[in-house]
Amino acid sequence: MTERDDLDMLVAEFVLGTLPASERAYLESRRNEDPEVDALILQWEERLGKLAEETEPVQPSPALFAKIEKALDRVESTPREAAETSNVVALRSQLNRWRWSTAIASAAALVLVAILAFQPQPEPQAQSFVAVFQNNDEQPAFLLTVDLKEQRLNIRPVTAEPRPGKSYQLWIKADELGPTPRSVGVLGNDFALDEGALSNYDPALLKEATFGISVEPEGGSPTGQPTGPAIHGYLYPTDGNN
Amino acid sequence: MKPDPDQLPDNANDAQSFQAPPDTPERIAELIHRVAQKDRQAFALLYQATAPKLLGTVLRILRDRGWADDVIQDSYLKIWQKAKQFQDGKSSPITWLVSIARNGAIDELRKHPAGRTTNSDELDEMPGRQTSAQEQLEDQRAANQLNHCIDQLEKDRQDMVRLAYLNGWSREDLASQFEQPVNTVKTWLHRALKQLKRCLES
Numbered sequence: 001m002t003e004r005d006d007l008d009m010l011v012a013e014f015v016l017g018t019l020p021a022s023e024r025a026y027l028e029s030r031r032n033e034d035p036e037v038d039a040l041i042l043q044w045e046e047r048l049g050k051l052a053e054e055t056e057p058v059q060p061s062p063a064l065f066a067k068i069e070k071a072l073d074r075v076e077s078t079p080r081e082a083a084e085t086s087n088v089v090a091l092r093s094q095l096n097r098w099r100w101s102t103a104i105a106s107a108a109a110l111v112l113v114a115i116l117a118f119q120p121q122p123e124p125q126a127q128s129f130v131a132v133f134q135n136n137d138e139q140p141a142f143l144l145t146v147d148l149k150e151q152r153l154n155i156r157p158v159t160a161e162p163r164p165g166k167s168y169q170l171w172i173k174a175d176e177l178g179p180t181p182r183s184v185g186v187l188g189n190d191f192a193l194d195e196g197a198l199s200n201y202d203p204a205l206l207k208e209a210t211f212g213i214s215v216e217p218e219g220g221s222p223t224g225q226p227t228g229p230a231i232h233g234y235l236y237p238t239d240g241n242n
Numbered sequence: 243m244k245p246d247p248d249q250l251p252d253n254a255n256d257a258q259s260f261q262a263p264p265d266t267p268e269r270i271a272e273l274i275h276r277v278a279q280k281d282r283q284a285f286a287l288l289y290q291a292t293a294p295k296l297l298g299t300v301l302r303i304l305r306d307r308g309w310a311d312d313v314i315q316d317s318y319l320k321i322w323q324k325a326k327q328f329q330d331g332k333s334s335p336i337t338w339l340v341s342i343a344r345n346g347a348i349d350e351l352r353k354h355p356a357g358r359t360t361n362s363d364e365l366d367e368m369p370g371r372q373t374s375a376q377e378q379l380e381d382q383r384a385a386n387q388l389n390h391c392i393d394q395l396e397k398d399r400q401d402m403v404r405l406a407y408l409n410g411w412s413r414e415d416l417a418s419q420f421e422q423p424v425n426t427v428k429t430w431l432h433r434a435l436k437q438l439k440r441c442l443e444s
Contacts, residue, residue, distance in 0.1 A: 012435040013428075016406045017303075017344065018413045021352035028345075042332050047442055049337030050388040051407045052344075055302050057294035064311055065289055068318050072285070075319065175355065 008040060015044035021175055022210040144170070144211065148203040153184075157191045169216045171226055172201070174209035181212065186220035265291045270335035271328075278325035289318060292336065296343040303347040303410035305358045313350055317343040351410050364409050391441035399434040402427070 013019045014027045030037045145154045171181040185197045214226040221227050276284030301310040320342050392400050405411040417424045
């Protein structure tokens, strides 16, 4: 199976609706950056779109359109340049959700990255995964490898440098762990982290989970949640057959 | 109590009080293009023409009216902002609109899975191919082709595809209903989707 087929199936499941939240978020952010992904999504939407005809229309309450118009007034009264972002942010807080693609813009944001196991079934699952955490989407900042079988992690810096008075902190987020990221640990002076820090997590959960690294005050986040700017990257299986 | 139409806001009134032209794909596409030019009147007409379809879609997935209303509001603001991205050649207009609402609903559901529960009654609600007379007029050939292709799938997989697409069931929901491991469900879905793609291209 080729990488393209994998992407096509990921997109197909995205459109069908069966992808987990982390993979949906991953694809939605890729869609904004990659016209090819957007085109694949539109193709699958066209393929499956006729299914929607099976759903009966439901009349909305008359009040709903008035609410939408009011919200639109707010959007349009904001200066043009700020409109796009401020509206998106307003919507997000309204619906209380977390969108990875723009989360990086907010100070407390932690951009987490899906571990995507692009493994053809039913071949054996890759046991080792590597994440490249990139700074400014240019140079790799960190490499994280996760051995799912042994539940061992290894993290090492590539271009990341120690920051005086600051610590790097690794986070995990998964549906089963609740809505907020959970700390895996604070990286030591030599960027080291206990290799068993993930041993309490189920391998299946780790595979679906998302990871991120944030910059925190020395010693780690004072709040238990990421507070500083984040570095993000993508996680790939290392022994896949792509 | 019936509201006096004169008291309704102008653009809510327009489409409710007189017979709108038929909602052909061409008309919907034209409205989307006008919305892209920030035409509020077109936005009101587009809402009138399509909101019932979008709400039906979202409500079937979320099964909660207030939740669905929030997603619809969000969806129409997105439509307002994204209308300039709509391209006639690449998307049919109603599919493009429904996709924005479906994506919003499924994103919500995946992030707050406790918001609703699935049950096997939904399986019985899978009627197969019921469409209203008006919808049947719309592009019947393509609808028939998709249904024809779905009919060629194994029965379980037909249900899985419909439960996922129409009711927003996750891999886990399907796994528990069909008593299969999640990975098996994923494999079945991939096979079904590939088979559909091949069939639609043939």
